[in-house]
Amino acid sequence: MERVLEELKILGILRRKEVEEALKKIPRAEFLPEEVKQYAHLDTPLPIGYDQTTSAIHMVCMLCEETELKKGEKVLEIGAGSGYMASIYHEITGEEVLTIEIVPELAKFAKKNLRKLNLDSMIHVINADATFSLPFRTKFDVIIVTACSRDIPKEYVEMLDENGRLIIPVGAYQFSQDLILIKKTKEKIEKNKISEVAFVPLRGIGLVYKKS
Ligand code: SAH
Numbered sequence: 001m002e003r004v005l006e007e008l009k010i011l012g013i014l015r016r017k018e019v020e021e022a023l024k025k026i027p028r029a030e031f032l033p034e035e036v037k038q039y040a041h042l043d044t045p046l047p048i049g050y051d052q053t054t055s056a057i058h059m060v061c062m063l064c065e066e067t068e069l070k071k072g073e074k075v076l077e078i079g080a081g082s083g084y085m086a087s088i089y090h091e092i093t094g095e096e097v098l099t100i101e102i103v104p105e106l107a108k109f110a111k112k113n114l115r116k117l118n119l120d121s122m123i124h125v126i127n128a129d130a131t132f133s134l135p136f137r138t139k140f141d142v143i144i145v146t147a148c149s150r151d152i153p154k155e156y157v158e159m160l161d162e163n164g165r166l167i168i169p170v171g172a173y174q175f176s177q178d179l180i181l182i183k184k185t186k187e188k189i190e191k192n193k194i195s196e197v198a199f200v201p202l203r204g205i206g207l208v209y210k211k212s
Contacts, residue, residue, distance in 0.1 A: 083110030
């Protein structure tokens, strides 16, 4: 992990101490299925079962840096997967994190991983389809979507607090997606392309698309 982090610093992807500390502290191997634990230190996406992957280390880093995630902020993640990335957000913010997962078995897997590390009282995994209905009406400082959407759901933008940020991979194809950062201020909503990415697709019945 140390070597990967040094490289990410040189590339300018890893910029802040608190992101580095979080990546050093949370053991990625503890969030991986037995057969891929040995690859935890590699900067590559890794399979977590049910055709899903946990993001590469540089991607976890990029999501935290580009959203400028910091202490005291409230985060919502769409796509809990293994629970690893939610643990990183928690480590940076020191706050409770909400994360939604559509696959019941993965929601269970994430909960089990979090319980092992005593993080389950701070990180809440909700088994639900985040394209259909979200089980709360609260606002968030940062929303991180870890599966690719065909569009930017306006419901997610509406759930941002003032000065909130939404980061979301957008595109119709698996290997041609744009990582989009939305910043909401009192006056306007700013939209910027950060990078080209390849995330697994967001599934679900997609009510958010029909409404927007
Ligand atoms: N953040 C994860 C990796 C995410 S992979 C980690 O830390 O390991 C993307 C995840 O999004 C998958 O687990 C997939 O099942 C989930 N997902 C896909 N569509 C979803 C939806 N509509 N609602 C909630 N989760 C969804």
